[in-house]
Amino acid sequence: MGSMNEAGAMATCGGKPPWIRVKVGQNGLFQATKERLRAHGLHTVCEEAFCPNLGRCWACGRATVLILGDRCTRGCRFCNVDKRPVLPPDPEEPGRVAAAVKETGLKEVVVTSVTRDDLPDGGAALWAETVEAIRAAAPGTLIEVLVPDFGGVADDIATVIRARPDVFGHNLETVPRLYPQARPQADYARSLAVLRQASEAGLITKTSLMLGLGETLEEIEQTLRDARAAGCAIFYAGQYLQPSPRHLPVTRYVEPTEFVEIRDLAYALGFGFVASEPLVRSSYHEEGQTAFVRTALDA
Numbered sequence: 001m002g003s004m005n006e007a008g009a010m011a012t013c014g015g016k017p018p019w020i021r022v023k024v025g026q027n028g029l030f031q032a033t034k035e036r037l038r039a040h041g042l043h044t045v046c047e048e049a050f051c052p053n054l055g056r057c058w059a060c061g062r063a064t065v066l067i068l069g070d071r072c073t074r075g076c077r078f079c080n081v082d083k084r085p086v087l088p089p090d091p092e093e094p095g096r097v098a099a100a101v102k103e104t105g106l107k108e109v110v111v112t113s114v115t116r117d118d119l120p121d122g123g124a125a126l127w128a129e130t131v132e133a134i135r136a137a138a139p140g141t142l143i144e145v146l147v148p149d150f151g152g153v154a155d156d157i158a159t160v161i162r163a164r165p166d167v168f169g170h171n172l173e174t175v176p177r178l179y180p181q182a183r184p185q186a187d188y189a190r191s192l193a194v195l196r197q198a199s200e201a202g203l204i205t206k207t208s209l210m211l212g213l214g215e216t217l218e219e220i221e222q223t224l225r226d227a228r229a230a231g232c233a234i235f236y237a238g239q240y241l242q243p244s245p246r247h248l249p250v251t252r253y254v255e256p257t258e259f260v261e262i263r264d265l266a267y268a269l270g271f272g273f274v275a276s277e278p279l280v281r282s283s284y285h286e287e288g289q290t291a292f293v294r295t296a297l298d299a
């Protein structure tokens with residue numbers, strides 16, 4: 001990031017800077033959300049990825065459910081999800097997810113999944129069943145999906161689109177130059193095509209970037225322009241945090257002021273809602289996004 005302060009980068013690589021501190025609020029709703037998700041045997045990204053915002057989101061009645069198992073067929077170097085051999089998907093999972101959402105009274109649910117390159121449809125049919133089951137069990141709950149790229153198979157992506165989630169998310173994760181070291185089995189153009197297909201089908205689309213992997217401001221700007229050209233309405237950016245020494249190292253901790261610069265740039269490029277702060281994660285609970293989505297859906 002040519003325009004960002006290099007000196008700051010050197011000083012903070014040793015330890016986490018003060019702005020990477022999390023206060024975990026455990027109110028009654030937090031506890032209830034935890035117990036009910038457990039009761040239905042659901043995996044959550046909140047826990048799998050050691051998400052720093054778990055406390056905040058659960059306390060607001062928002063959780064991110066991981067479907068298609070907790071083992072992935074890919075090996076993204078920033079991701080903490082289990083990479084052991086995958087297990088067969090559970091055909092009962094859509095019903096269990098829907099029951100948990102209803103019982104927990106979640107106002108918003110984010111459904112995401114590992115990538116299942118082993119399945120003929122990449123898991124698309126089970127994805128659609130899950131969205132439809134939640135819709136039937138909890139009609140007032142906002143459904144956001146954060147999907148894999150389904151190997152770029154348009155028919156499989158269309159299967160999920162037909163279930164009409166309220167927000168269709170797919171993460172670009174980083175800038176194209178860093179794909180080989182960060183997400184070697186992914187493809188930047190393919191990911192843009194996933195977003196474009198959903199946007200052209202009239203869905204509200206969303207994407208996110210992790211920062212601190214060595215990307216420049218110019219590269220971020222080009223990625224924002226590409227996402228806008230693919231019809232993306234919502235953009236999130238947050239600081240990459242290394243899950244373990246086995247994972248991709250943090251190149252630098254991006255200053256909060258730089259996140260503000262990126263937020264303003266994204267709005268200037270026409271995004272409808274932007275969240276850009278060090279602790280933002282793609283499924284982070286943002287009142288502003290909820291209001292933007294509900295307004296767009298009512299329009």
Ligand code: SF4
Pocket residue numbers: 072073074075076079080081113114115148183
């Ligand atoms: S595809 Fe998704 S779940 Fe799988 S390793 Fe990459 S980021 Fe993690």
